[in-house]
Amino acid sequence: MTDILDDLAWRGLIAQSTDLEEMRALLAAGPVTLYCGFDPTAPSLHLGNLIQILILRRFQKAGHRPLGLVGGATGLIGDPSGKSAERVLNSEETVAGWVERIRGQVSRFLDFDDGQTGATMVSNLDWTGPMSAIEFLRDIGKHFPVNRMLARETVKARLDTTGMSYTEFSYVLLQSMDFLELYRRHGCVLQTGGSDQWGNLTAGVDLIRRVEGGSAHALTTPLLTKADGTKFGKTAGGETYWLDPELTSPYAFYQFWINADDRDVEKFLKVFSFRSREEIEDLVKQGAERPAARVPQRALAEEMTTLVHGADETAAVIAASKALFGQGALKELDERTLRSALAEVPRTEIPPGDLPPVVDLLATSGLCKSKSEARRTITQGGVYLNNAKVESEDAAPTSGDLLHGRFLVLRRGKRNIGGVEVTAS
Numbered sequence: 299m300t301d302i303l304d305d306l307a308w309r310g311l312i313a314q315s316t317d318l319e320e321m322r323a324l325l326a327a328g329p330v331t332l333y334c335g336f337d338p339t340a341p342s343l344h345l346g347n348l349i350q351i352l353i354l355r356r357f358q359k360a361g362h363r364p365l366g367l368v369g370g371a372t373g374l375i376g377d378p379s380g381k382s383a384e385r386v387l388n389s390e391e392t393v394a395g396w397v398e399r400i401r402g403q404v405s406r407f408l409d410f411d412d413g414q415t416g417a418t419m420v421s422n423l424d425w426t427g428p429m430s431a432i433e434f435l436r437d438i439g440k441h442f443p444v445n446r447m448l449a450r451e452t453v454k455a456r457l458d459t460t461g462m463s464y465t466e467f468s469y470v471l472l473q474s475m476d477f478l479e480l481y482r483r484h485g486c487v488l489q490t491g492g493s494d495q496w497g498n499l500t501a502g503v504d505l506i507r508r509v510e511g512g513s514a515h516a517l518t519t520p521l522l523t524k525a526d527g528t529k530f531g532k533t534a535g536g537e538t539y540w541l542d543p544e545l546t547s548p549y550a551f552y553q554f555w556i557n558a559d560d561r562d563v564e565k566f567l568k569v570f571s572f573r574s575r576e577e578i579e580d581l582v583k584q585g586a587e588r589p590a591a592r593v594p595q596r597a598l599a600e601e602m603t604t605l606v607h608g609a610d611e612t613a614a615v616i617a618a619s620k621a622l623f624g625q626g627a628l629k630e631l632d633e634r635t636l637r638s639a640l641a642e643v644p645r646t647e648i649p650p651g652d653l654p655p656v657v658d659l660l661a662t663s664g665l666c667k668s669k670s671e672a673r674r675t676i677t678q679g680g681v682y683l684n685n686a687k688v689e690s691e692d693a694a695p696t697s698g699d700l701l702h703g704r705f706l707v708l709r710r711g712k713r714n715i716g717g718v719e720v721t722a723s
């Protein structure tokens with residue numbers, strides 16, 4: 299069996315943990331049941347959650363048994379960990395809908411065969427829902443000294459600022475109860491999570507010891523940072539990269555990885571890729587030797603897009619990015635792929651009817667700052683319409699140029715793409 303802890307350490311995936319040598323011995327002794335929980339706070343999980351899902355997958359590949367927990371109960375309460383203000387409660391119907399979507403998303407990354415390492419999905423609403431308030435306070439609440447709860451980082455930070463409701467203050471009890479319940483039902487002895495979860499994880503370890511006299515472990519991954527200081531997993535405009543293809547197109551997803559900063563790509567490969575250490579080191583070396591070829595970025599983009607969206611979608615987005623940059627036939631792209639590719643670039647919408655001259659389109663799409671700049675760029679031979687060089691300042695597209703009856707692709711130089719869409723009348 300691969301030493302999973304050494305592998306995780308090499309990948310930079312261990313932030314905090316209970317006694318690592320004890321954990322190593324436990325993992326070496328046979329299949330260990332572990333869990334990670336995901337709260338339904340949105341209709342989809344995002345790139346940050348992917349790290350945790352893949353941790354479960356890594357443990358499974360190393361011969362252990364993962365439990366994926368969806369917070370049907372905790373999603374109704376709201377985890378205050380790392381949050382500077384009280385959350386707004388979502389309705390029960392909304393949360394129930396999100397639970398199902400997120401259950402499906404986590405499942406896609408795990409194996410459910412019925413061997414010793416087969417995964418199981420659970421929702422904490424199954425044991426939290428039927429419990430009475432009296433039972434909760436007597437059986438769980440009794441084990442949580444208030445002064446210890448008040449000393450928790452999350453609580454301290456909020457008490458000094460925006461305050462915290464009793465609802466969120468109680469969250470840690472629910473998550474601890476989950477760990478206890480999974481320990482009892484499935485023999486689960488390890489919980490993983492992001493570093494903001496350390497307090498919630500160790501509270502569960504304590505509860506298992508107090509109630510069952512059992513020994514359990516916790517392991518967190520560090521917060522992933524980017525070299526340019528912007529937040530990992532967000533667009534420049536602050537939007538989240540979701541795993542759901544309806545919320546973030548596979549094209550945008552692929553572009554996220556392709557555009558990884560040279561300074562970040564080694565870290566991203568280690569955190570996300572399932573390639574071996576040797577393969578990753580080789581990719582990093584190729585990147586250092588010829589940064590412009592973006593070999594590690596391409597490998598990562600292809601691997602991650604395939605993992606999350608499948609091989610067909612990946613082939614389609616690779617074809618789209620090649621075609622947009624002049625290395626393939628635009629006419630062969632299906633409408634959905636072309637539309638999502640153009641959604642990522644400066645764009646202009648025009649009404650049906652006569653098509654305006656290219657100079658106008660360059661200016662209104664934002665590809666050129668003004669019409670005079672547009673004219674100059676055309677004269678210099680730097681403008682392409684559907685990958686064909688525009689030869690004259692007066693050139694105008696005809697309806698025959700429209701891709702799928704409504705799109706045009708403009709390009710300035712090698713790298714800058716703009717889109718035109720004829721809107722329905």
Ligand SMILES: N[C@@H](Cc1ccc(O)cc1)C(=O)O
Binds near residue numbers: 372422472
């Ligand atoms: N609190 C975790 C989600 C979670 C919920 C219940 C658990 O038992 C475990 C984890 C988060 O916000 O990311």
